[in-house]
Structure formats: C-alpha cells, structure tokens
Amino acid sequence: MGMKVFTGIDIGGTNMNIGLVAEQGQVLHETVIPTCPSNGPEDALSRIAGSLSQMLSVHHENLDCRGIGIGIPGLLDTEKGCIIEASNLPGWQHYPITDTLSAKLNMPVFIENDANLAALGEYWLGSGQGAGNLFMITLGSGIGGAILDGGKILKLHPSAGEFGHMIIERSGAVCTCGRRGCLETYVSKHGFERMFREKLSRYPQSSMQHYEAGSVTPQLIAIHAAKGDGLANLIFREAGDTLGIAVSNVINLTGVSRIIVGGGIANAWDLLQEPVMRSLEKNVFRSIFNGVKVCKAALGEKAGFMGAARLAADSVMKS
Ligand SMILES: [Zn+2]
Secondary structure, three states: OOEEEEEEEEEOOOEEEEEEEEOOOOEEEEEEEEOOHHHOHHHHHHHHHHHHHHHHHHOOOOEEEEEEEEEEOOEEEOOOOEEEEOOOOOOOEOOOHHHHHHHHHOOOEEEEEHHHHHHHHHHHHOOOOOOOEEEEEEEOOOEEEEEEEOOEEOOOOOOOOOHHHOEOOOOOOEOOOOOEOEOHHHHOHHHHHHHHHHHHHHOOOOOOOOOOHHHOOHHHHHHHHHOOOHHHHHHHHHHHHHHHHHHHHHHHHHOOOEEEEEOHHHHHHHHHHHHHHHHHHHHOOHHHHOOOEEEEOOOHHHHHHHHHHHHHHHHHHHO
16 A cells, blocks of 8 residues: 545646645645646547556556546536536536546546636635634636635525625626626626726826726736826735725624735735725724734645545545
8 A cells, every 4th residue: 555645636617737635734746737627528538547557557556546626617426427518617516526537447426516626726725724614715817715613615506606796886887697786896807897898098107107997907907006006006905905895894794813914916915005004994893803914825826636536535534
C-alpha cells in the first residue's frame, strides 16, 4: 500500500485543473488541461482519466488514490452524479459523470458545485483554517457565494447560493438574470463596466477618458485607481460599499463570522477593503460585528481542486 491520496478536479468552461492531494493536504502533482466543452463530457472524462493515470504512474505506483472529487460550475444532482444545468458546459446535462469516470478508473467519484468546493478548499488549507463557520465570496465574471458550517456545505436547496443576485436596489440596473438591482450589477465584470459607462461624463479629467466602455475591465480600473484617478476610485468605493451591504445582510441573517473574498476581482482587495469594512461597521449589528473577520482568499486558482480532493476524502470516509 502506498501513500493515501485523493484527486481533486475543477472543471471550468475553458480549463480543467487536476491535482493529486495527500490526506494531510500536500499537493503532490497538478496539471491543467483544456475542457473543450463542445466535444462533450465523454471526451473530457476520457482525457481526465488519461491525465490522472499518467500522473499516478509518474509516482511509480507509490500512491494509493482512494477517490475523486469534481467541482462543476452549475446546478447539479450530486446524488445521481450529473449536471442539471450549466451555462458554460452546454450539452452536458444529465450525462452520468460520476458513474462513467468511476467505471473508467475503478474508484469512487463525487461532484459538487465549484463555489462550494472553493469554500471547502479555503476552509481546509487556506484563509478559512480554524474557522467554525465561513462565507466565501468569489468575484469574477459572476459572483458566487457559499456558506460552510463546521466544514459542511450549508444549503437547503441544490441551486441555493446565488449571492450575486441578492437584490440591493429595488429599481436598480437590469441584471443578466433579467431582474433589477442585483449585487452583480455593481461588483462583477459587467457591473464595473456599467458604472464606468454611467460616470465617465462627470469626470472629464479622468485618465480613463480615452477608453471604450466595452474594453474596460475591473483590472484596468484598479490600475487607474492605484494611480489616484478620481473616477476609478469612485467606482471601487461604490463597488466596495455595495458589496459591504450585501455581506452585512448575510452576516445579520446567519451570524457567519469569517468572510473570505476570492476570485479575479479580489486581486484588487486593497481597493475594496476599506469601503467594505466601513459598510460592515455601519450595517452589521454591533454584537455580531466585533467577532467578524474579513480576509482575502489564500489559494487562488487551486482552491477548487483542493476542495474537490477534500470532498472525495470526506465522502470516502463516510461511506
Ligand atoms: Zn441578477
């Protein structure tokens, strides 16, 4: 018998991150392969199986892989091991992912929503270590949110966790979901773009005057904000303040005390932190606020596959 390991896989619309993770959390091997979602799940799973067999053989069979966890961006049937709905993986619905991969590799396979697994990864090995409960936010092209209580994913319905579509403003801007005033109309990629478009004419001196709204990203606005541009700083203050209101609602409702902010936009955390904290201080009930800790995610892109490996370890242990 070799060293006990678990495989974590994070399937995205573009790439799949695969990692071999030891029982104690050391990452022994990791690789990235393209998803090619339009080739269908059968093709992707065959390539995952090939890649994993190769990774295990490099270690001269000293590794004893006990199970596989997979993070998938979408609404899943985790019991049946299939996707119900995933906009980035069209045509993958109802395909038996866990059964197919399990038959190919002869080991148990488990799936879970990717945002939940990123939270689990941070809880295990990142900024959530030692937290009794946590709320993980992922800020990217969309916004994800997941709550863990004692290391367990908290959800009462499989499609719960739509933090990005928490309504902040009753008659706000129209969101990609069709409703109005969602958090995503402020803090996501298109939220930053919208604020830029709406405020540009009021800042004729801005160093961002020559940009087209369609080419503006949160990263670009962050660069200008760091250089002191008034418009860019206003956008970040508004985004941070709005995010703070949404997080305050979650804290007041659940009492969650560790807040972890991850995803691409979290790279600009030094610009968001102050308005977020000011908003929390104003909006969270005093008795709860004193115990709240807000921090940036620590694992970056790796959180997903690390959480997936932990899901596999926990699930194997339970069965
Ligand atoms: Zn929405």
